[in-house]
Structures are given as structure tokens and as C-alpha cells.
Amino acid sequence: xxxxxxxxxxxxxxxxxxxxxxxSARATVSMQLDRSDINxxxxxxxxxxxxxxxxxxxxxxxxxxxxxxxxxxxxQIEIINGNASSTSSITYEVTAQGPGTYTIPSPDPxxxxxxxxxxxxxxxxxxxxxxxxASTPTTSTSPAQALPNPFIQGTTxxxxxxxxNGAAFMRMQMxxxxxxxxxxxxxxxxxxLRSGMAANITGLPTLSADAFTLNKLTDKPEQTQEEINxxxxxxxxxxxxxxxxKPGDFSLAVQTPVTIQVRTAAPRMSNDASDMFNDxxxxxxxxxxxxxDITLANEPAAIKVLPLPTAGQPADFSGAVGAFTINSExxxxxxxxxxxxxxRLKVSGAGAFDRVESSMLGSIDGWKTYRAAGKFVxxxxxxxxxxxxxxxxxxxxxxxxxxVPPLSFSFFNPxxxxxxxxxxxxxxxxxxxxxxxxxxxxxxxxxxxTTTPPTAPTTGLRPDMTETGVAVRTxxxxxxxxxxxxxxxxxxxxxxxxxxxxxxxxxxxxDPIRRKRIQEFKAVHGFLAQMDSAANQxxxxxxxxxxxxxxxxxxxxxxxxxxxxxxxxxIDTRLDENGENVRRVFAxxxxxxxxxxxxxxxxxPAWKQTVHQLVKETETL
Amino acid sequence: MNIPSRAHLxxxxxxxxxxxxxxxxxxxxxGLHANAxxxxxxxxxxxxxxxxxxxxxxTGEAIANYERARLLAPGNPDIAANLHWxxxxxxxxxxxxxxxxxxxSWASPNTMALLGWLGLVLTGAGILSASSLSxxxxxxxxxxxxxxxxxxxxxxxxxxxWQKCREAVVIAKEAPARISPVTNGETSFKLRPGExxxxxxxxxxxxxxxxxxxxxxWVAQTDITPLISVQ
Numbered sequence: 001x002x003x004x005x006x007x008x009x010x011x012x013x014x015x016x017x018x019x020x021x022x023x024s025a026r027a028t029v030s031m032q033l034d035r036s037d038i039n040x041x042x043x044x045x046x047x048x049x050x051x052x053x054x055x056x057x058x059x060x061x062x063x064x065x066x067x068x069x070x071x072x073x074x075x076q077i078e079i080i081n082g083n084a085s086s087t088s089s090i091t092y093e094v095t096a097q098g099p100g101t102y103t104i105p106s107p108d109p110x111x112x113x114x115x116x117x118x119x120x121x122x123x124x125x126x127x128x129x130x131x132x133x134a135s136t137p138t139t140s141t142s143p144a145q146a147l148p149n150p151f152i153q154g155t156t157x158x159x160x161x162x163x164x165n166g167a168a169f170m171r172m173q174m175x176x177x178x179x180x181x182x183x184x185x186x187x188x189x190x191x192x193l194r195s196g197m198a199a200n201i202t203g204l205p206t207l208s209a210d211a212f213t214l215n216k217l218t219d220k221p222e223q224t225q226e227e228i229n230x231x232x233x234x235x236x237x238x239x240x241x242x243x244x245x246k247p248g249d250f251s252l253a254v255q256t257p258v259t260i261q262v263r264t265a266a267p268r269m270s271n272d273a274s275d276m277f278n279d280x281x282x283x284x285x286x287x288x289x290x291x292x293d294i295t296l297a298n299e300p301a302a303i304k305v306l307p308l309p310t311a312g313q314p315a316d317f318s319g320a321v322g323a324f325t326i327n328s329e330x331x332x333x334x335x336x337x338x339x340x341x342x343x344r345l346k347v348s349g350a351g352a353f354d355r356v357e358s359s360m361l362g363s364i365d366g367w368k369t370y371r372a373a374g375k376f377v378x379x380x381x382x383x384x385x386x387x388x389x390x391x392x393x394x395x396x397x398x399x400x401x402x403x404v405p406p407l408s409f410s411f412f413n414p415x416x417x418x419x420x421x422x423x424x425x426x427x428x429x430x431x432x433x434x435x436x437x438x439x440x441x442x443x444x445x446x447x448x449x450t451t452t453p454p455t456a457p458t459t460g461l462r463p464d465m466t467e468t469g470v471a472v473r474t475x476x477x478x479x480x481x482x483x484x485x486x487x488x489x490x491x492x493x494x495x496x497x498x499x500x501x502x503x504x505x506x507x508x509x510x511d512p513i514r515r516k517r518i519q520e521f522k523a524v525h526g527f528l529a530q531m532d533s534a535a536n537q538x539x540x541x542x543x544x545x546x547x548x549x550x551x552x553x554x555x556x557x558x559x560x561x562x563x564x565x566x567x568x569x570x571i572d573t574r575l576d577e578n579g580e581n582v583r584r585v586f587a588x589x590x591x592x593x594x595x596x597x598x599x600x601x602x603x604x605p606a607w608k609q610t611v612h613q614l615v616k617e618t619e620t621l
Numbered sequence: 622m623n624i625p626s627r628a629h630l631x632x633x634x635x636x637x638x639x640x641x642x643x644x645x646x647x648x649x650x651x652g653l654h655a656n657a658x659x660x661x662x663x664x665x666x667x668x669x670x671x672x673x674x675x676x677x678x679x680t681g682e683a684i685a686n687y688e689r690a691r692l693l694a695p696g697n698p699d700i701a702a703n704l705h706w707x708x709x710x711x712x713x714x715x716x717x718x719x720x721x722x723x724x725x726s727w728a729s730p731n732t733m734a735l736l737g738w739l740g741l742v743l744t745g746a747g748i749l750s751a752s753s754l755s756x757x758x759x760x761x762x763x764x765x766x767x768x769x770x771x772x773x774x775x776x777x778x779x780x781x782x783w784q785k786c787r788e789a790v791v792i793a794k795e796a797p798a799r800i801s802p803v804t805n806g807e808t809s810f811k812l813r814p815g816e817x818x819x820x821x822x823x824x825x826x827x828x829x830x831x832x833x834x835x836x837x838x839w840v841a842q843t844d845i846t847p848l849i850s851v852q
Contacts, residue, residue, distance in 0.1 A: 340673040370670050393673040460706045462699040464672055465665035472662050475689055475849045478650075478734035479779045480786070487645035488738060494638030495745030501634075502752055 029107045031061070033094075037117045039167060044094045044116060045071075046104070051087040060092055061104050066116070068092040119167060119194075167194040170205075170296040172254045178304045179244040180414045182321040184352045186384045187242045189217075189254050191296060195225075195232040200259040202293070205238060208253040211305060215241045215382060241382045243352060247307040255297035314410035314421050318358070321412045322351010328407050328424035336432045338463075340393045345372075345407050345424065348387035353378075358409055360392040366402050368395040368464075396431040403428055520557045524550050524615060531611060535604040543604065544589035547611040551582055554618040581610055639742055646738060664694035672703065680711045681792030681814040685846050688716075688817075692785065692848070695726045711815045717833065725778035730785075737775025743768025784819075789830065789845040791816045796845065798838025802827035809838040818845065 034045040046068065048060070060068035073090040096102065096118040104114040173188040189205045204217045221236040308321070324347050331342035347356050353376050360372040370393040378386035396402050404427035413420050478484040508515045527550035534542035552563040559566070559574065568586050571579050585607075592600070671686035687704035694700060708715055718726075725733060747765030751758050791812045799806035802824040810832075812818065818830035818840075827839040 340676050342677060368669075370673060393670070393677065395673065460702075461672060461675060462703050462706075464669040465699065467665055469663035469665040469694070471666075472693070472731070475662055475692065476786075477692075477730035477779075477782045477849075479730065479782055483645055483648055484734060484738075487642045488741060490645060491638055491642040491738070491741050491745065494634065494642075495741075495749065498634055498745075498749055499752075502749060506752070 031104065031106050031114060033104070033114050033116060036115055037119065038096070039119050040096055040099045046092045046094050046114075047089060048092065049087065049089045060090075061107070063102055063104055065096060065098060065100065066102050066104070067095050069095070167197045168192060168199060168258065168260075168296055170254065170256060170298040172252075172298050172301070174242060174301075177301060178306065180306050180321055180412065181244055181247050181308055182319055182352055182355060182412070183414050184241045184243045184322070184384060186380075186382055187214075187240055189238040189240065191221075191236045191256060191258075192226070192228070192233040193236070195234055198260065201236070201256060202259050203257040205254045205256045207242075208255060208297070208300065209250045209303075211244060211246045211248060211250045212252060212303075213243045213245055215243075239382050241384045244303070244305040247305045250303045250305065251300040252303045253297050253300040255295050257293060258296050259293050308412055309418075312419050314419055316358075316408060316421075317410045317412070317419060319355035320352060320357070320410075321355065321414060322349055322353075323413055323415060324349035324351060324356070324409065324411050324422070326407070326409045326422045326424055328427070330404060330427045330429060333428070334430045334432070335396050337396055337399055340395045341429065343392045343394050343404065343407075343427075345390040345392075345409070346387055347390070347409055350385045351411070353383065353386060353388050356388045356409075356411070358390050358407070360390055360407055361394060361405065364405060366396065366398050367404070368397055370394070396429060399431050399433040401428055402431050517557065520553055524553045527553065528612065528615065532608065535608050538602075538604065540588075540600055540602045541592040543602070543607070544585060544592055547585050547607070548589040550611065550615055551585060551618070554615050555582075558618060581614055585611060585614075639746075642738070642742075646735075662689065662693065664690045664697060664700065667693070668697075668700055668703070671707075675703070675707050679792075680707060681790055682846070683707050684711075684713075684815040684817075685790040685792065685848060688788075688790065688848050692782075693729055693731075695729055708815060711813070713813065713815050714833070716817050721777055721781045721784075725774065725781050728778075730778055730782040733775050733778035736771045737779070740768045740771025740773075740775055744772060786847075786849050787819050787821070789818050789820050789828070789847045791818065791840075791844060792846050793841075793844035796840050798830065798832075798836070798840050799827075800838065802829070802839040804841075806839065810836050812840060812844075820845075820847065 029048065029050045032047045032049070034047075036044075038044050046061075060070070069092060071091050071093050073088070094104075094116065096116070099118045102116045102118060104116060106113060169192045171190050171192070173190070174185050176185060179185065191201065191205075193199050204219070205214075207214055217238045217240055221238045224235045224237065226233050226235045327346045327348070329344050329346075331344070335341050343360060345358055345360055347358070356374070356376075358372060358374065361367070361369045363369065372390045372392035374388050374390040376383070376386055376388045378384075380386070394404070406426045407424040408421055410419060410421040412418070474481075508518070527546045531543055531546035531550065534540075534546060549563070552566040555561075555566045555571075556563040559570075561570075568583060568590075571582055571586065575582060667686045667690035671683045671690065674680075674683035674686065684704065684707055687700055687707065690700045691697070691704065705715055728736070743764050745768070747761045747763075747768055751761035751765065791814050793812075794814055796812040796814075797808040798810050798812055800809050801807070812830075812832060816832060818832050820828050820830055821837070822829040823842070824839070826842050828842050828845060829837060830840050830845065831837045
């Protein structure tokens, strides 16, 4: 039972001092552990007994990686015939900073040392970090050799790995480590959880390298029990198929997120005695268990993936890598012209069946062939072994003994490290004359039905078409194809835009005043642009001429006059003292026009701003 | 004949967009009919394949391919006859044909789509020309009317085709329709090979289908084949 009490610790010194003072020097000390195996998140109890007629100085042992906390103590003093003897007993709670094997030395050099095995547990440290898995005590040894090197990887980036005998482990078993691109191998991914450990697997195992793919894993792995080093483990096994997708040397690991229940260590001392719930007793009594997310991973395995050789690659190689055999058959050794037969090709074996493809027979003389279709039937749960059956409808076109050419299938065999091509046997079919010869132009359906009695299952069935027809790549109609939708949308938008443009023109045509104002607006801004350009070129003559014309158009629109009628005299009359700047623009424009001297010193930015301001004021009048 | 100057620009813009749209459409059509690698479909090829499948006893696959052939050549009597024959011998009724199918079955969906594009061109050109140009307004109005008619027919065909996109044919010998999309789900009813169903949803490897009698259930996707899909 795990108990700690700060009160005991506080009083421990006083009790020890009193005891030491009362007793004389000679004492014997013995120690006892309540158990020798604990988890890292558990605590053992060490009882230290001191007896004798001297001072029973009881000090906790010092072991790196272990912490001793006194939880109870008792003492007894007897005085017989003037001889005093005493017995003291202190019980310590022993907690480890990490898993390993710890040796607790005894104060008595003749006494046997105590050994404490601390296993990987669900955590004994602060729940905010992976402290319980972050360090490996230097005094520890690694007793477990039977277990695969288990890693528990903290979710905190950069958290160190721990290698030790653990309460959980992960491993991946695969038959080989040298693969070819496209090759598949069956793998078993296993998670081992020591019985009684509270853990929740929150995600499926994933690979650490992108050079491999894993078949879909089931949510319900196979569950077995296994004893490792005398400890019962629950083993969860996923059977899957690993496929190599690119060449190179890779380090492959598989990892799984796991949520474990961690018993957190409470603060040992409280500085605030008034806070009852800070007392370790309450902290250990209530809760002390929290959930912690970790990632279980196996020890990375070195995998070498070789590229498929280009030399000797058969023309019909479809990417199948594995070991296969083929078998072919025809639905019937006899047939009738026009009646379909079924040609079957069975590819069986082990490997990447998703790459096993066959177009079977192409266009051959004497036969009409249709597209072949394949169907895979796995013989194991991971679709690594099985049989892929291809079926093709073929129709004899001529009577007599017809030959069906042999079928071939090529694949790369990783065991022999070379491409192999298998051929089926040549087939023969005795073909009787029939009614549905497809090489001749199709008669009308009525004629066919009346003049040539068809075979039983096809009575009334109209014959095959002989024309090729218009071929399309997809049955998806044009309506739902992006190109067509884009063409329609472009056109519709163009018409809508043109419609708005036309409507706007019509509105302008019906409103001459508005049209005139727009024209004047454009004219004014045209002169202003001309003026700005002249300012940039420091051409004073053009600048003031453009400025005057802009102002003339503005004022003409305002006063409902023609721009040519806006003269200095008109401005004097209408603007009085408010038109000083306008007058100056007009005067300078006249002066420069008459003198032709464009070299006068003009503050263009200031004038530009003035003219723009004047135009703006005039427009808003 | 004088064209008002203000009409020049919109007409030029429209012409530009018509040319642009034609190019996009042509690209789309070239892509549709290109002799690219991979499977191609034609009404005769699908019809012939369906004939072969009928004779092999693959009723479901045959009906699916007859239906596909009919999509590409809706007016072909041979396809309709063999489809009817196959359905009849499988004990299945002919698929119901609603007014939308009847109104648009005289041309294939692709042809109707192209006519819709032409209808849009005529409608737009007619409306704009009638409002912009002062001559031959009656002709422009007639053009607009023809365009709207084509657009309407095309829209109806698109609606009918959209329904086809949701249809599938049962290809399994016996397809149990389950109450829930799990393999051990209770069977609600059974579908026969060749039966047409409409797909209303998918979940994992199951499809929620409804047959012609209105019954709904979850069937394995391997038991049905959609009419319009990449095979």
C-alpha cells in the first residue's frame, strides 16, 4: 500500500534524535522489501529495522534513480536490569525514476543486498511530460532478451526513446528485407500489452517511411495471449501486406498512438498546511491517475528496395511482381458461328495482384473478341495469395476447326530476380455454321429471325451491328464535362455583358443631356491627362493650354455655354474675386501662347494641384 | 447596308466570344472522341457486347450495356428490340419511360448538348441583334425563338440524363437489399439480375438503391453496375 505523510517526515528527525540520545552505540540493521518486481509507476515498501542497545540510527539508503520516502515508523525501548535495548522500524516508500534493476545496499556489509526490478510502466512521473520514459538509469541492466526491442516514443518532439523490458511493445514481422519496387510481402504487425495494463489504442499502425504502402488494416486485430519472460502479454496482431513503391535504402518502422493510464506522483511536501487538499494523503487518495498519449514504435528495420531491371522486360509486362502460374480454358470445345464462347485465363500465385493485368486476345483472324474483364479471388485474408480470373467473350466467325492462340502473361519473379513469361496451351474449337456471322452486313432483324433459326437462347435477338459507330472515351455526357460547361458559361457571360453594354448605350441615346455630360467629363479628363503629361515634360506652354481647355470645358458645362465662349472677360464677370486662380491660368496660357516662350520657370506640381482642385470644385458646383 | 457604329463593338465582342466558345467546345469534343489509349465506347460495340453477354446468360451486364448503347444511339430500333427481348426473357418489365425521356429521346444527350450550345448562340445573337440593329427585326425574333426552343430541349435532355447518371443495373445473380449497409444486415428484399435501380447514396462498399416499385435498401456495390461510369 502506498502511503506517504509529510507529518511523519517532519517528526522523523525529532524521534530519531530522542532515540539516539537515549540509547547507546551498538545496533544491528536489517532491511526488507515487500516485493522485488514493480512497474515504473508503482512503489515498493522498504522496511528498515534497527535493533540493539546502542543508538539505532536509521538512515534511508542512497541509490541513484530511487527515491525513499518515509511513510511510517515505530520504536520500542526496553530496560532490563539497567540495560536498555531498543527496536526501531521505519517503512519507506520506494519509487523509481525509471525502469531497470536497482541494487539497494544494506548498512550491514555482511547482509545480502536487495534487488528491485522496475519494469516499464504506464508512468510514474509528472503527467505533463514523458519523464517516466525519458531516462535510463545507469544502474539498470536489461534483463529481457526475448522481447523485441520495445520503444516507447514520447509525443513531445525530440523526446528520447527508451529501450527496456516493457509493459508494452510493438514489433513487425516480415519474411525478407530486400525487396523490389512493386513487390509485396505479408507482414504481421503486433502490439504487446502486459496483462492488466490499462491502455487504449487510439489509432491504427502507420508506417514511418513513404516508400512503402500498407494494405488497409482492420479495426479489430487478432487477439492472442503470449508469455514473455514469465509475464503474460496480450498480443494484438494485424495481418497485412507491405508493398515497396520506390527504390532505395530505407529505415522502416511502424508506430501506433496509444493512450495509457498513468499514476501520477503527488507533490511530496506542502508548504501550505492549511490547504487540506494539498496534503499528500488526499492527493494520493483522490485521483493520481491520468491519461497520457504516447506513440508505440518498433525498432526501425533496414529495408533495401531495388528497382526492377529494365533489361529483358517483356513488352506485355504490366507491373506484376511475385510468383504466378497460369491456366486457360475455353467454355466449350464446340461452337457455332456467331455464338460467343468464353475464354478464361486464371493467374494464381502470390504477389501484387492489383498489378496483374491481361488484355488476353487482341484482334485475331477468325474471331471477334471483346474486352477482357478480370476478377480477383483471394485465398488468404490479406489478399496476398489468390487467383485472378480473366474472362473474354470470343465469337467464331468461320466454321470448321478454329484455333485459339495461346495466351501469355509476364511478371517479375523476385526469387529468381528475372522476368518470366508464361504461355498457355493453344486451344481448338470445332465451329459449326451458324446464323449470326458478324462479318457479313447485318440483314434486317426480321429477315434474320425468319430465314435462319437462331440457337435457343437467342431467339428473337437481333444480330450484331457491323458498323463501328462514333466512339467516345467516356459515357459521361457533354453536359457534365468541364470543357462543355466552360464553353457554355463563356458564351452566356459574353451575351449578358453585351446585353448590359447595349442597354447602357440605349439609355444614353435616350438621354442627350447625360450623354453630353459624359462627353464633357471625358473631354475635361482628357485635357487634364494632357496637362499632367506636359508637367512631366516641363512644357509650360502645353501645360497651361491644356489647363485652360479643361477649365473652359468645366465652366462651359456649368454655365451652359460653348467652351470657346469662356474668356477672361466672362470669368471676370461671373467669378469676381473668386476666380483669381482661373484668371491666372487663362492669363498664363495666353501669355505663353503669344510669346511662345516655354522656358519660364513654373512650379508644375503646385500648378497641377491647383488646376485639379479648380476642376474638382467646378464639377461639384 | 449601314450598321450603326455603336453596334460594332458589341458585335465584335460577341463574335470573339462565340469563336472562343467554339474553340473550347471543339477541344472538349476532340477530347471526347480522341483516339486515346484506353477503353472507348460506341453504340455498336456496346450493343454487340450486350448480345454476347445475353447469350452467355449474363443478363445484368447485357441490360446495362444495351442501356449504355441506347444512351449513345437512342433511336436505334435494334437496341430497343434486344433490350426488350432480354428483359422479357429475364422476367423483367420494360423500364418506365416518362415524358422527359420521350421528349428528348430523338437525339443522344451529346447531340442535345451541342444543340443547346447552338441554341444559346442563336438566343444571344437574336436578342442582341434585335435590340442593336434596325433591320430585319422579325428574322432576329425568329432566331431568338429557335434558340430558346433548342435551349429548352437541351435543358430537358440534361435533366433526363442527370437521372440516368443515378441509375444502375443489378448484375449479381441475387442481390440482397439490406436494411443497413453491413454484410450481416437484415435483408429487406432481393433484386433480380437486370433490374434497374436508382442510387441515392453510398456508404463504404454499399449503395442505397430504390427499385421501380419504390422499395429502398442497401446493396453491395459489386452487385450493381452504374449505367454511366468509367469501366
